[in-house]
Amino acid sequence: MKYILTLFLLAALTANAQQQSVSEMQQTARTLLQKGDFDNATVMLERARKQDPTNLELMRDLSYVSYLKRDFAKAMEAGKELVEHPNADAQAFQLLGLTYKATAAYKECGKLYRTGLRKFPNSGVLYNEYGELFALENELDEAITQWEKGIENDPTYSGNYYNAALYHARNNNWIRAVLYGELFLNLESYTARTQDVKNQLLTAWRNMLTPSTLQQLKNAKATSAFERAVLDQLSKTMQGSKGTGSIDDLIAVRTKFIEEWMKNDAKTYPFHLFNHQQYLIKQNTFGAYNYWLFSSGADMYQLWQKQHEKEAADFTAFQQSRVFKLPAGEYYFSK
Numbered sequence: 001m002k003y004i005l006t007l008f009l010l011a012a013l014t015a016n017a018q019q020q021s022v023s024e025m026q027q028t029a030r031t032l033l034q035k036g037d038f039d040n041a042t043v044m045l046e047r048a049r050k051q052d053p054t055n056l057e058l059m060r061d062l063s064y065v066s067y068l069k070r071d072f073a074k075a076m077e078a079g080k081e082l083v084e085h086p087n088a089d090a091q092a093f094q095l096l097g098l099t100y101k102a103t104a105a106y107k108e109c110g111k112l113y114r115t116g117l118r119k120f121p122n123s124g125v126l127y128n129e130y131g132e133l134f135a136l137e138n139e140l141d142e143a144i145t146q147w148e149k150g151i152e153n154d155p156t157y158s159g160n161y162y163n164a165a166l167y168h169a170r171n172n173n174w175i176r177a178v179l180y181g182e183l184f185l186n187l188e189s190y191t192a193r194t195q196d197v198k199n200q201l202l203t204a205w206r207n208m209l210t211p212s213t214l215q216q217l218k219n220a221k222a223t224s225a226f227e228r229a230v231l232d233q234l235s236k237t238m239q240g241s242k243g244t245g246s247i248d249d250l251i252a253v254r255t256k257f258i259e260e261w262m263k264n265d266a267k268t269y270p271f272h273l274f275n276h277q278q279y280l281i282k283q284n285t286f287g288a289y290n291y292w293l294f295s296s297g298a299d300m301y302q303l304w305q306k307q308h309e310k311e312a313a314d315f316t317a318f319q320q321s322r323v324f325k326l327p328a329g330e331y332y333f334s335k
Contacts, residue, residue, distance in 0.1 A: 022052045029061060038069035056085050056092075063095045067102070075099045083112070090116060090123035097129050101136065109133055124150045124157025131163060140167065148333065151180070155326040158187035162197065169200045174208035175217050175227050176333065177201075183273055185293060186324040195296070202294040206245045209238055209253065226269050226332030233261055251290045255281055272326050280315075288315035 020028065029044035045062045052058060059082040066075035079096030082088060093116030100109035113130040120126060127150030134143035144167050150160035161184035169177040181201045185194060207213060217223060218231045237257045241249060258277050266274065280286040288304075288311045295301035305312040 022048045022055065022058070026058060026061065029065070033061075033065055033068075038065050041065050042069070042071075042074075054085070056082070056087050059085065060092065060095065063099075067095065067099055070102075072099050072103050076103075083116075090120040090126050093120075094125050094129055097133070101133065106133060106137060122153045124154025124160055126150075127153065128157065128159040128163065131160070135163075143167070151333075152331040155328060155330065156187065158184055161187065162193055165197055166200065169204050172207070173217075173220075173222070174204050174213065175223070175231060177204045178208060179230075179273070182293065183326070186273070186276065187326070189319070198294070198296045202247070202250075202296065205250060205294075209234065209241075209245075209250075211235070211238070214238070224333050226271075229265050229269060230261075233257055233265065236260065247291060247294050250294065251287055254290065255286060269330075269332055271330055271332070276324070280318075283314065283318065285311055285315040285318060288312050292319075 025044050025048040029041040029048070032038075032041035032044065042062070042065055045058055045065065049055065049058050049062065059078055063075050063078035063082055066072070066078060076096070076099050079092070079099055082092045083096055085092065093112060097109050097112055097116075100106070100112060110130070110133060113126055113133065116126045117123065117130065127146045131143040131146035131150070134140070134146060144164060147160040147164040147167065150157060151164060154160075161180045165177050165180035165184055168174075168180065178201065181197045181204065184197050185201070188194060208217065214231050214235045218228050218235075223231070234253075234257055237253055237260065241253050254277065258274060258281060261274055262278055277286065277289075280289050288308065291301055291304045292315065295304070
């Protein structure tokens with residue numbers, strides 16, 4: 001019976017496809033894809049391609065659905081054709097790269113990303129994927145080099161911040177872990193990856209804010225002049241801190257830091273994250289922002305919200321109404 005129903009569905013799709021335009025067939029395929037019906041989505045896409053064989057979007061969709069159904073041979077065939085298209089974009093290289101990774105064709109994948117980056121030298125997604133390829137091969141020094149390039153060349157793409165923040169936290173580079181972690185959480189506020197970063201961000205701040213660690217970070221060869229300026233100001237700020245490691249104490253430290261930074265260093269190093277924090281302080285929502293940032297468990301933040309309803313509501317309204325965008329030219333992490 002199941003076989004008969006499948007044949008009936010395919011027959012219906014075939015009859016309907018004859019009356020549909022290419023765009024209608026593509027939309028039908030995408031609806032089927034959303035429902036997890038990869039086989040029939042593939043049927044629709046292939047029929048659409050017969051009518052419009054050079055359609056870039058159809059190539060992309062066919063490559064993606066083939067990858068999802070783990071038909072890697074077809075995904076690779078469509079992906080290779082896709083990257084050769086005269087209007088191929090960075091996402092085309094990303095899709096084919098996913099198939100190469102899934103089949104452990106790492107050498108071909110690396111060559112693909114290098115080709116893609118020559119064509120799209122400011123593509124954050126390709127730097128991120130290339131970094132993840134190096135990580136798969138346990139070449140972590142090469143991986144972080146690519147993630148840093150991605151942050152520098154495409155500051156609005158969140159994936160490089162995610163990987164770089166976790167990398168630097170594992171290597172005790174707390175200054176970069178906290179800055180990249182907070183930037184990531186503003187760029188990608190509510191995804192499964194958000195919790196990964198929240199779980200390490202408060203610990204990273206606590207690890208950093210000790211006199212010996214601050215000094216050690218300032219003296220590290222990899223520390224840039226910008227990071228050293230941040231660490232210097234934090235050292236001064238910590239002189240009057242209670243040092244309990246609580247979120248409330250951290251809010252006080254971060255508030256004082258921003259006040260002093262804006263007076264002394266903001267002109268030398270314009271940095272959108274610090275401007276964002278200053279705005280929240282002026283709007284009396286910096287406390288809510290910090291509890292949202294550092295509460296790794298939902299229960300903790302919800303408890304704080306109940307005790308600070310107006311501030312929490314104001315911050316939620318602000319967060320829902322804005323898009324956090326980073327300007328180019330604020331990469332200060334090279335020596």
